[in-house]
Amino acid sequence: MPTSSATNTSQINQDDINKAVWNACDTFRGVISADTYKDFILTMLFLKYLSDVYRDEYIKLVEQFGDKPELIHAMMSKQRFVLPEGASFWDLYEERHQPGNGQRIDEALHAIEEANGTKLKNVFQDISFNTDKLGQEKQKNELLRHLLEDFGKEILNLSAERVGSLDVIGNAYEYLIKHFAASSGATAGEFYTPPEVSNLLATILEPVEGDEICDPACGSGSLLIKCGAMVRKNSGSKKYALYGQEAIGSTWALAKMNMFLHGEDNHRIEWGDTIRNPLLLDKDGKHLLQFDVVTANPPFSLDKWGHEDASSDPYGRFHRGVPPKTKGDYAFISHMIETLKPSTGRMGVVVPHGVLFRASSEGKIRQQLIEENLLDTVIGLPEKLFFGTGIPAAILLFKKSKTDDKVLFIDASNEFKSGKNQNQLTDSNIAKVIETYKARESVDKYAYLASFDEIAENDFNLNIPRYVDTFEEEAEIDLVMVRTERLELKAELDKLETEMAGYLKELGYGE
Secondary structure, three states, X not given: OOOOOOOOOOOOOHHHHHHHHHHHHHHOOOOOOHHHHHHHHHHHHHHHHHHHXXXXXXXXXXXXXXXXXXXXXXXXXXOOOOOOOOXXXXXXXXXXXXXXXXXXXXXXXXXXXXXXXXXXOOOOOOOXXXXXXXXXXXXXXXXXXXXXXHHOOHHHOXXXXXXXXXXXXXXXXXXXXXXXXXXXXXXXXXXXXXXXXHHHHHHHHOOOOOOEEEEOOOOOOHHHHHHHHHHHHHHOOOOOEEEEEEOOHHHHHHHHHHHHHOOOOOEEEEEOOOOOOOOOEOOOXXXXXXXXXEEEOOOOOOXXXXXXXXXXXXXOOOOXXXXXXXXXXXXXXXXXXXXXXXXXXXXXXXXXXXXHHOOHHHHHHHHHHHHOOOEEEEEEOOOOOOOOOOOOXXXXXXXXXXXXXXXXEEEOOOOOEOOOOOOEOOHHHHHHHHHHHHHOOOEOOOEEEEOHHHHHHOOOOOOHHHOOOOOOOOOOOOHHHHHHHHHHHHHHHHHHHHHHHHHHHHOOOOO
């Protein structure tokens, strides 16, 4: 373990660290796709953070107990994370000019996994720096040397004194994930929910002290982290627990690292397919755990979601009906409903608009959810909000304990900040949705509070335009005024034509 720390202890600026980690991607640009190298960059940021914090603490203990190595070793073993001898970023940095960088990094990550027990178990198993994707051995070694040098720069000294709040590291991680999502096209939806959508969900669901919060399709964990931040903001408390499940191994690893980088140690994130193999179960493994808040942005209309086994589901999640084979939207909704606590349970889920009106088995499930008075609010969102798809989405809000039997419809689809590739919800757009949601009253051309009977009359179709009329009548045209203006313009044009002919004649171009 190096015992000399960087001399510059001035606090790091968020923009500077964001820029520095993004610039580190230059090593891979043009060599492999962003979707591939994102795991290398994000893992290296995590390793660098662990190493700098660990080294910082080691130096302080050496200064305090320099002649008692056994005491120092015992105290270091009680750190939040343990780094075995030879496995820190700085050990790898020192060896960067030697052959075998890929193998050394993989071995270091494996050693860190082993040394930290269940906390980091399997987190790095889907991430290999010693991969042929980086080219033949010589090129791979050079790329990884450059990567180590990028993260070894002074600007990325992530010691506690320089970083100040852990939020700085977490924010940099989120910044990277967002930029990777922007460049990943169709695959971005697998790991990222736009922050303004996460903010909207976390604000509306109002997680409070003591809540257990779950995202059964958690991606990189951003939505869960937003909910945790909302508890701290609302109550100043860290007494809450985060739960999640993610099907894709490398994305699950991102979620685990994301949690630790945001200081969210009280979490349980499982790796597996939520519909086919739910893992958030009670101690006996026979019943689904239930939560105060359940929220997710599941994959839209997932094909091959597990239809073949749904009718015999051991957890009884599909008692309202089995969703269609090629569209798993109601599979996730059904799962989420069954994981709500009986009294406090509240839920927000992002869905494609087809969920609101498709008939057949989906229509029957939708009807039962409304008849059970579980559906609380439908919010229509603008198009092009989500990476990887341009289609508009909606948010469905469910509650186990409602105060009325009505459903509020909010059409927020026309209010957004326009962007070339992605549209955004502004703070004022979000504030208007939240204000309307809390007031729970109809607003002309924006929101409508529908009774159960009205929805039943519409055959339980939730298509928003059936309830919120946003039609704008065109202003009546005064034909007499238009004719008068046309005659005036024609007279002015005749006058200009006459003047132009005179000028041309003076210049010798006339007849």
